[in-house]
Amino acid sequence: MYTKLGNQVLRTTQAGSEALANIVDNISNIKTLGYKKQETSFVETLNGEISKHQNSDFSQGLLSRTGQEFDFAIDGKGFFEVELPSGQRGYTRVGAFSLSADGELVTAEGHKVLPRIEQTSIPKLINSQGGLNLQVSKPKLIIPAHLTPEVDEGGNIYGLNEQTGEKTKFGKISVVAFNNPSGLKPMDRGYYLETKDSGAPQEIETGINAKTQVKQGFVEQSNVDMASEFMNLAQMKNVLTAQLKVLKAIDKIYENIHFTISRST
Amino acid sequence: MENGYGKTVNGLLSKFKIFQALSENIANVNTVGYKRKIPESLTFQSTLKNLILRDDTQGALKKTGKVFDLALEGNAFFKVDTGSGLATTRNGRFNLNAEGELVSIDGHKLIIVEKTDKSINLALENDIEINEEGVIFAGNERFGRIALEIQDNNPVKVRQGYVEGSNVNLINEMAALTMAFRSIEASEKLLGMEASVDRDLIEKYGRNV
Incomplete structure (x- = not known):
């Protein structure tokens, strides 16, 4: 009985300090492009226990125009798909891309941005002794440097020759969505990995009339709202202060019991 | 003595x-x-x-603006499937799981009745509205109705975008x-x-x- 006293307060205080750390993280990342705020909720489960749940909120951040030809933002649900150095697929909302030395579209960290496969690539026949070899090329997003890149809301990349006015299509940026994005595993620098909680990536429709659009020349801000984070901060501080007072009182009670017992022996 | x-x-x-x-x-x-x-x-x-x-007594309603935060006004409960039976809860914070189903925070599936036979994936919809009777609309399509266990004759309302505080x-x-x-x-x-x-x-x- 004596040990139960304040047990729940102690656990909730620890959980509360973690929640406070999340709020501070959110506030310090308000300017980080594509940052998704961390939310904490305390709920009573069916058998009466209190548990803390933490997840990322994937609501849309504001889009701001940069006018840079390789800046992209997603308006709506979905993620860009990239190839991480380990060969794994990574997913991100941060579309601050550029061209690598080979002219391939890459992220700020140098990871290749993957295209949506629209048709099976035609295998090339290579003559060699002893038979035919088929070489299947892996699709890449390569844009020749002398052409001006134009990307529409469907993520279709066109290279415009300024002199001749001729437009060639070079590919389509892949955008995928998950049933439960909060279940994705967050990594450094705004990348996410698929998990069994997030569900498998699904190709979604992008375009000017679709629910999701790719916007060239824009970046997505964080979805942190300063006002509500500060309100949460103040509230959390109040509760933690109250809980610390309770813990101090319990400490005093134990001290008194100790004293009483020692005096009577 | x-x-x-x-x-x-x-x-x-x-x-x-x-x-x-x-x-x-x-x-x-x-x-x-x-x-x-x-x-x-x-x-x-x-x-x-x-x-x-x-x-x-009813806890104060806090506005969160989240599409699957549902607060209940009145004496009623949501019904969830724990996997080993049905249970009721007032905890109205829901999310989609990996299969695209609405689940409570501890992973129990929310019971939805009168489902439409059109295949709508709530995870891909931008515009989901849940009205005061608990009917879910995705865009203009009706998706289904959240089953409620109502305890008395007083009016019950489902408020989307709110959670009930303590x-x-x-x-x-x-x-x-x-x-x-x-x-x-x-x-x-x-x-x-x-x-x-x-x-x-x-x-x-x-x-x-």
Whole structure:
């Protein structure tokens, strides 16, 4: 009985300090492009226990125009798909891309941005002794440097020759969505990995009339709202202060019991 | 002579229970849908049976704006499938799981009835509206209706974008806690005094008996 006293307060205080750390993280990342705020909720489960749940909120951040030809933002649900150095697929909302030395579209960290496969690539026949070899090329997003890149809301990349006015299509940026994005595993620098909680990536429709659009020349801000984070901060501080007072009182009670017992022996 | 310990210890035990109820209320001031325990309902009898009355008043609704945060106004519960049976809950914070189904925070599936046979994946819809009867609309298509267990005849409303906070008033609980603490201190001192009185008596007069 004596040990139960304040047990729940102690656990909730620890959980509360973690929640406070999340709020501070959110506030310090308000300017980080594509940052998704961390939310904490305390709920009573069916058998009466209190548990803390933490997840990322994937609501849309504001889009701001940069006018840079390789800046992209997603308006709506979905993620860009990239190839991480380990060969794994990574997913991100941060579309601050550029061209690598080979002219391939890459992220700020140098990871290749993957295209949506629209048709099976035609295998090339290579003559060699002893038979035919088929070489299947892996699709890449390569844009020749002398052409001006134009990307529409469907993520279709066109290279415009300024002199001749001729437009060639070079590919389509892949955008995928998950049933439960909060279940994705967050990594450094705004990348996410698929998990069994997030569900498998699904190709979604992008375009000017679709629910999701790719916007060239824009970046997505964080979805942190300063006002509500500060309100949460103040509230959390109040509760933690109250809980610390309770813990101090319990400490005093134990001290008194100790004293009483020692005096009577 | 009457043994003074018994009464004081009994009193102390129920004071501890009151203190514990108050500290649990304080610990849960931020817990969604938490109903405060009423310390005044604790008498020695109820302590034996481990019964504590809970204050069932509606907690304040907090606006979150999240599409699957649902607060219930009125006396009703959501129905969830725990995997080993149905259960009810007032905790209205829901999310989509890996299969695109609406689940509670602890992963239990929300029961939705009158589902349309069109294949709508809620995860891919931008515009999901849930009206006061609990009917879910994705864009203009009707998806289904959230099943509710209604306890009485009063009107029940589902409010999308809100969660029900606890019904704990932090200042009141802290004030009650301070009083409970002083009361425990007094009892402990009394216990201590009785113990030292007995010891003095035994030391002074017990030896020659």
